[in-house]
Amino acid sequence: MPRLILASSSAYRRELLARLGLPFTAQAPDIDETPLPGEAPHATALRLARAKAAAIAHLRPGALVIGSDQVATLDGEQIGKPGDHARALAQLQRMRGRRVLFHTALCLWDGRHADGKAQVEDVQTAVTFRDLPDAELDAYLRIEQPYDCAGSAKNEGLGIAILERIDSVDPTALTGLPLIALCGMLRRAGVPFFGAAAVSPGQ
Template identity: 50%
Template structure:
């Protein structure tokens, strides 16, 4: 019987940590060291997958016998990628532009077995329709949900951001928060880790 490899979440996101913790698995976190500079002409799906894989691989030397989870999310609307606004002013502009729009969120996840080199990859696509928002609603939202500036598209759907949304089309509601759990459970099972 093979030894059980430790599970490492390659993310400093408290949202992803909370999601993984709900599965009841023992894991540790590590901040990946990977350049997230956009690549010209890259699709949102490809960007999300490249970043998720890059994050996982950046931790391989530090965790040579582990299962490393890498994840990233990219939002796409109006023919362009939307990042994390990182400040209130940019979040206000972003949310005003997204008002009433359909946004595609690409949530990528990889599971890298650093002992065997095996990597499993998946990108979830979630389509969100935003409500029509006025400036006062956007201001109120950002005052009450300050962490939204660290979320793609400034939409923290697991919190007050749910009030921004009119509709969500998804095969995994967890993916919008940042970690496609349904797929991760399958990836872990493929590596001999049973959640249930």
């Protein structure tokens, strides 16, 4: 079993990865997450997921490093983390009754290869927000305070109450770490999931 490192400071991603029962450590990468001028939302997510994994892989040679990044979009425009109450309310007002697309990019960087072999994937989730009045949106924000969350709604918490529909091939993608896609990547990298039974690369 190679060393497995989650390139993230997110408690949500750590909780998700822990579900797999694999030993891992977490380390936050130091990278600039600013989108590039004219960069498409999915391209931003993929680039940052790869950059996060590469940054930690450079510090921890020989490890398997997981990088992930999420970008929310409405009408093709990126929706970032609000940072405060006023911006979060403005986001929710704009998104109510609308369908928002979340790109959750995943990268598994295999440091056992000299060239740092990487698997990357963009898992998309379409979220329809309920058409709620300002008073409810304001009350929700004051309870949950999701100001560090793109789209101002945490589906793993009270944010589920302001969502009407979630469409995705992976229910964990919206929370920030697509476990179905990750399991496939880890299997292809030969990581054993059940006891000492090794998984052959490519299975």
